[in-house]
Amino acid sequence: MTTAASSSSPVLPDASGHFGQYGGVFVPETLIFALDQLEAEYRRAQADPAFGKEFDTYLREFVGRPSRLYFAKRLTEKLGGAKIYLKREDLNHTGAHKINNTIGQGLLTLRMGKKRVIAETGAGQHGVATATAAALFGLKCDVYMGAEDIRRQSLNVFRMRLMGANVIEVNSGSKTLKDATNEAMRDWMGSVGHTHYIIGSVVGPHPFPMIVRDFQAMIGREAREQCLEIEGRLPDYVIACVGGGSNAAGMFAGFTDDKPVKLIGVEAGGRGTELGQHAASLGAGKPGVLHGSLSYVLQDDDGQTADVHSISAGLDYPGVGPEHAYWKDTGRVEYASITDSEALEAFQLLARLEGILPALESAHAIAQTAKLAPKLGKDKVIVVNLSGRGDKDCQEVARLIG
């Protein structure tokens, strides 16, 4: 891609799809064909200047990139420490960073000559972004969504249907994101010939963690350039929330080579530290295999996937992308967690002080910032990824704060 020649162009994963010991390909043999086909097409697309140009054009004209790096003046004053900048991914078309990846993978689908896409979705943001790309590119689209999430996110279900997507209710297991992912993989097992599976995060078997990171990497590249332009220097801290970890991977990818820049990923601490009460795979999990790759996962001692909880449907996932596992082990990124109630407070804080409703996912990153900023001097700079807008969460927040 034209934009790939950044100073931080990551060298991982290796040829077999590993980030250190993490990543890899742990899926039924039936899917190997499609993964090989996808990787080959992606390599060809990367080497094709026309692909990079087309991707950039859609990002600019359709998504509205580059997103702004906005100085949150009143939040900074209120917290009384470091200067806080918000990377406004919430201002993208469809309201979150998810669209970057679905445009990229939609274009790959066209290159592979496939006519149908499938996706999993939790909060519905990735489902909406996939339905959007499918409408834009004239592809048939089926989105798998847990019955519990369909109930919690009825507006996003309606948005997907308006754009012509078929939303398929998943009633197996816990009826949430993990089960929707299982069901999408089962569909793909029988449809690999004509269907592309647009995974929504940096999870799954290789090459997905690499492709999704690369299709989100403009977040970090832009933020780095914008910070240099505004502040004349790099930020001291970069903060992003982590569920599967795509917005954080895209943001961090821009800074991993800038050693003095501290990177903080924020997981969902839920309502307690006991297994089942949170979704902090990196903070409380162990290495294990889920959905096709080796990473930190929340499992019992028998390898059965644990129940997870988060106020935010997008972070409510028992695994995390393998590159995050690698970053954790190497110490390049520090991972913290924020509770449901801290995220709710941050949601309201940003609304009152800046006139911005953050997604509950992004509110976790804001909450971490609110803890950190007062401890830092006024000469320090924090860049926070505001990965999505909170309109989708208003009903849930209203229910919770009355």
Next chain:
Amino acid sequence: MNPTRAARRTIRQTFDELKERRQIGLVPFIPAGYPDLATTAAVLPALESAGASVIEVGFPFSDPIADGPTIQESFTAALEKKLKITDIFATIAGARPGISLPLVAMVSYSIVYRFGVAKFVAEARSAGFDGLIVPDLPPPEAQRICDTIRTGELDTILMVAPTTASHRRAEIARLSSGFVYYLSVSGITGERDQLPPDLAENVRELKGLTDRPVCVGFGISQPRHVAELTGIADGAIVGSAVVKRMKTHCNDGPAAIARVLGDYTRELLNRADRPDTSSRK
């Protein structure tokens, strides 16, 4: 060890004998601990005396992405009763003296990895398993782990799908010390009315690449399916259709389920062996 028990047969011996008799092996799949472990223990000898050649014992997993609704539901039900891996091993160890056919464990790599590969292999071997199928562990990831499995004296069984490129087929066959598991269709487990028209050709091609036995699974549920495969494949694996019968009788107790599965095994085999004895020799 019980001196009165029948001599235990290896996977290799089993398929050699079948080949000599020009018969197809029937490989039923049962989910361990479904509807309870007493049923697992009761079903194993019943399947053997009904003519099964190998039994595949599935380890229930919370997220089985290769399985259709029938097997998924049985896994969910078994796990809801807090089934643990060590309980499965204990049940198999208890039932082992009563059976002589090979037992193959079908288990997700998520489980094996967390339990510890070497530890899982050692405990599976000592419980009485003969082989291991890890359906979400294809090459190249499988290579190193296949060594560990064989070092632990379990046979490796890997899968070939209709979508598997030809250069991979030979490698998968090479890594399989027990038999090669050929998937009749691209898709998930579950009954299908018809076997794909090109199945026989695909199996013959695969057998041309390897001297290992080839067993066919996914979608097989009827005597005529098994008959169709006779003379072509070395074994027919029947999963969802078995599990469906277990579900229908899940409240009838272990003895009743064992009887039902024994009858079904005989039903599948009687017709399957007919072409052997009449037309093929």
